[in-house]
Amino acid sequence: VLGKGSKERLIPFGESASEAINYYLLDRKKSSSKEIFLSNRGKKMSRIGFWQRIKIYLSRENLKNSISPHTLRHAFATHLLNRGADLRSVQLLLGHSDLSTTQIYTHIAKQRLSDVLKKHHPRG
Template identity: 50%
Template sequence: MNNQLIDQFIDFYWLTTGASQNTLSAYRSDLKIFSNWLKDIPFENVNRLLVNEYFSYRKDSKLSASSQSRILTCLHSFFQYLIEHQVITNDPTDQMNYPKLDKKLPIFLNIQEVEKLMNAPNINSTIGQRDRAMIELLYSCGLRVSELINLSFHNINLKDEFIRVHGKGNKERMLPLGEISIDYLAAYEKNVRPLLLKNGQCDSYFLSNRGSAMSRQNFFYIIKGYAAQAGIDKTISPHSLRHAFATHLVQKGADLRSVQLMLGHSDISSTQLYTHIQNAHLKTQHQKHHPRG
């Protein structure tokens, strides 16, 4: 019965929130692990004491605070669903305290490092032209890697200088294209994409060597390779360019609301992270260069 309720909840959550497959998979896994821990106890008999025991058990297995927070959010949503469908009458997670999360600033690239990364691909090669276009677009628009690799050909309008992006929860946003990225995208469309397509059919904008859609894992390794080639001594990923995009906008004076819209953040508190990065950068510069720093 527990497994059936989990499947029904995941379907409901997807239909009502439009959550990504990654989120749905994580929630399904969280609930399966919780159900297995309960053994023969049905969800209808779960109380606050049991939930607290479960989190004590997970803490002992060195579960991070962020993972604990996600699990609590998942359980709360699940028990609210059970209340709405009259399976239970009380939510055992109601008013439970979330674990305190460490505020770690993300690793981001400065402008010089972005330039080094941009110049790493060999633009005299087919693959190098594709990779340069992808990196330019990622930094130009601050895309999530999933948004980049899921772009369809009809999402990009070089003539009117914008792209249409479907972000988290399938929320659509329109983003302006910079002139440099337009040049590289135009060259990719004309010289590279037809060769990668190999007379096949694929609506994905960026293609792999096999003529199919570029995968998240493949592009992750591409970025890591170019970072090493450029001599960038930081642990970076495609998401580092999204952080760089937002940080550099804030450093140049862009208002937070505009940055929020471009990033597709539903809550401006997520965007405020980049003011913390800016403040940390200024503090470092003061300590480094001021005679009394």
């Protein structure tokens, strides 16, 4: 994936995403393009075009106004940290060049630690 500043990075994904992509590729119109996601014209889908497509699916589920690319990234980082991922790994997954950018997400993880202490420690 090419991110901000045209920096290339790898994006790992799980089995269910792999199955969904394979299903999509079987259903997609045949193309010689090396790109996975194509516009209706068979060209590389832009970032904005991709987001517009997601908004269509969100509106079908009545989630149109509650989700943005930022909230998806924020939720992704928060889930990783709350489940014990280290900050450096989260930094790489988000494509942050500076670790301090990733540290923004640690405030929620710290709140989670406080909640765990209160719930599970006799003097919490």
